[in-house]
Amino acid sequence: MIQQIKSNYPKVVAGQNLIRLSNGSFYIGTSRKGHNFPDSEQFRFLQYCNGDRDLTQISTIIGTEISNLYKYLDIGLKQGYLQLISPPAKPAITKGAVGNFDGAVENHQDKNLTRREIEIDFISAQSLDGLQTLQNRSKKLILIFGSNKFAFALLAALASSGFNNAKVIGSFGRDSGQIRADDISGGVIQPSDVGSTLNQLSKRVLREHQLPQVGTRDIFEHTQPDLIIAMQPIPADYQQRWLSESTPHLVIGPIIDNQIDIGPLILPGKSGCLRCIDLSAASNAISPEIAMLKYLNQVESLPASVLSLIVGYTSIAAANFLDQASQSANLLRSSALRVNLSQICKQSHIFWQANPMCGCGADLGEYAGANP
Numbered sequence: 038m039i040q041q042i043k044s045n046y047p048k049v050v051a052g053q054n055l056i057r058l059s060n061g062s063f064y065i066g067t068s069r070k071g072h073n074f075p076d077s078e079q080f081r082f083l084q085y086c087n088g089d090r091d092l093t094q095i096s097t098i099i100g101t102e103i104s105n106l107y108k109y110l111d112i113g114l115k116q117g118y119l120q121l122i123s124p125p126a127k128p129a130i131t132k133g134a135v136g137n138f139d140g141a142v143e144n145h146q147d148k149n150l151t152r153r154e155i156e157i158d159f160i161s162a163q164s165l166d167g168l169q170t171l172q173n174r175s176k177k178l179i180l181i182f183g184s185n186k187f188a189f190a191l192l193a194a195l196a197s198s199g200f201n202n203a204k205v206i207g208s209f210g211r212d213s214g215q216i217r218a219d220d221i222s223g224g225v226i227q228p229s230d231v232g233s234t235l236n237q238l239s240k241r242v243l244r245e246h247q248l249p250q251v252g253t254r255d256i257f258e259h260t261q262p263d264l265i266i267a268m269q270p271i272p273a274d275y276q277q278r279w280l281s282e283s284t285p286h287l288v289i290g291p292i293i294d295n296q297i298d299i300g301p302l303i304l305p306g307k308s309g310c311l312r313c314i315d316l317s318a319a320s321n322a323i324s325p326e327i328a329m330l331k332y333l334n335q336v337e338s339l340p341a342s343v344l345s346l347i348v349g350y351t352s353i354a355a356a357n358f359l360d361q362a363s364q365s366a367n368l369l370r371s372s373a374l375r376v377n378l379s380q381i382c383k384q385s386h387i388f389w390q391a392n393p394m395c396g397c398g399a400d401l402g403e404y405a406g407a408n409p
Contacts, residue, residue, distance in 0.1 A: 045121035047095075047110055048088035053118045055083050065118050072116055077169070078362050079109045086113075088122050100361030170360060171248060174199035177359050178260055181205045182267035182275075183289070185220040185235075186344060189242055191266065193225045194352040196246040200359075205239050209272055222341045264355060271311065280305045280397055287358070287369070289351055292378075299350045300373030301389060302358060308371040309391035316392040343378055350374065 049055065049065070056064045062073050063080045074080075078101055085095045092110065096103040113119025179200055181188045188205040195203045207214075216230045216238055230238050265279060265286040279286050283305045290298060303310055354374075358367050371390065377383040391397070 044091075044124070046088050046091055046124055047086040047113070048120055048122050049083060049086050050118050050120050055080070072118065076109075078105065079112075082106055082109050083113070083119075086119060091124075100357070100366060101363050102366065171199035174356070174359065175201045177202060177264065178262040179203040179355065179359075180262045180265045182208060182265065182271070184208050184268065185216060186222045186224075186226065187268060187289075187348065189225045189238060190222070190344060190348045191351055192239065193242050193246045194348050195355065196243050197248070198352055198356055199248055200355070201243065201247045203243075205235055207235065208268065209275065222344060224341055224345065264359060266351060266355060273312075276311055279303075280310055285358070285364070287351070287354060288373075289347070295378045296375055297347060297378060298373040298375050298387065299347070299354055300369040300387075301371055302354075302367055302369040304365060304370055305397070307365050309389055310395060310397040313392040313395045313397060314389050316394050317389060346376075346381065350376070 052067055053065055053071075054067065057080070058064055058073070062075045063077070064071050064073050065083060066072055078099070081099045082095060082101075082105075085098060090098070092103055092106045096106055110119060114121070177200055179195060179202065181191055181203060183191070185205075185208070188208070192203055192205055214234055216226060216233050216235075218228075218231050220226050221228055221231070225242060226238070230241070233241075261282060262284060265284055267275075267286055267288055269288060269290040271288070280303075285305070286303050288298075288301055288303065288311065301311075301314070302308070354369055358364055358369070361367060372386055372388045375385045375387050
């Protein structure tokens with residue numbers, strides 16, 4: 038049975054409508070008979086049950102454990118609103134046909150949808166949970182450590198994505214408390230902002246970029262952040278505090294040899310820490326002190342276009358982590374996306390394991406069978 042489920046694709050039975058109700062619960066069925074359920078994760082799972090993906094692909098998209106999807110699938114099969122279908126056949130390729138360029142052009146088989154199937158697609162598209170996602174994002178607290186150019190550009194991007202509760206802290210004392218002319222990058226920071234404090238500029242950026250329909254900002258005092266985004270190098274006392282407070286933090290950088298790392302994502306107690314990476318580098322005869330000399334501490338030395346690219350990658354990574362139901366399954370956990378700034382399309386993933394010489398408390402047994 039398990040093998041059959043793995044080899045087939047789940048699909049909602051034709052005629053079943055997936056609807057969000059006004060009381061916050063969900064309904065799937067026809068106008069006469071159906072089933073109610075309260076789980077928003079199950080709702081998101083059913084949205085992707087269109088016969089085009091298997092459970093592994095759906096689990097990656099919605100960011101949840103595949104064991105939960107097996108449970109939802111079993112419920113749907115028993116209640117009759119889900120079915121398993123064979124994977125769709127690949128379209129045939131006509132070789133040697135005139136104008137087909139030796140098989141480079143595929144001969145696609147068009148499928149004629151019935152009127153009912155078109156109505157089902159339209160109704161399911163109306164029930165997307167975009168507003169709820171934005172409302173959930175407005176409750177997430179994010180702290181940003183970095184240079185003024187990077188921090189405020191990221192603040193604007195996060196606010197535009199629904200993260201109204203974001204705050205710029207600074208860059209570990211390297212930047213002054215006021216905006217200088219050197220901070221102007223042609224993006225978020227404008228010439229009229231020179232002389233403003235970080236708090237004053239933050240208010241303007243949030244006022245201009247935040248989404249009004251997701252509510253107002255909350256108060257930060259005495260509240261533990263859901264995520265910290267920081268640029269390297271990060272002082273050791275900050276690293277230790279974030280670990281002791283079990284605060285997830287996403288690290289940006291360093292920029293070495295015209296390459297930048299988006300990640301790793303540090304989950305205290307569930308992944309290796311930054312000191313694990315330094316210890317691993319030292320054991321591989323790569324001195325962290327030499328690497329530190331290569332850091333470009335000021336991101337404003339980068340062109341504005343590259344800065345926008347870094348901010349875009351970072352905001353997507355933060356949204357992907359905070360939107361996931363199972364955050365420990367994030368792809369940037371103990372890994373990083375390395376981008377070659379001279380060839381933007383040239384990217385690679387870098388992986389690390391927890392170092393046994395570090396006392397960060399990571400579950401080393403989990404990494405014993407991991408592939409580097």
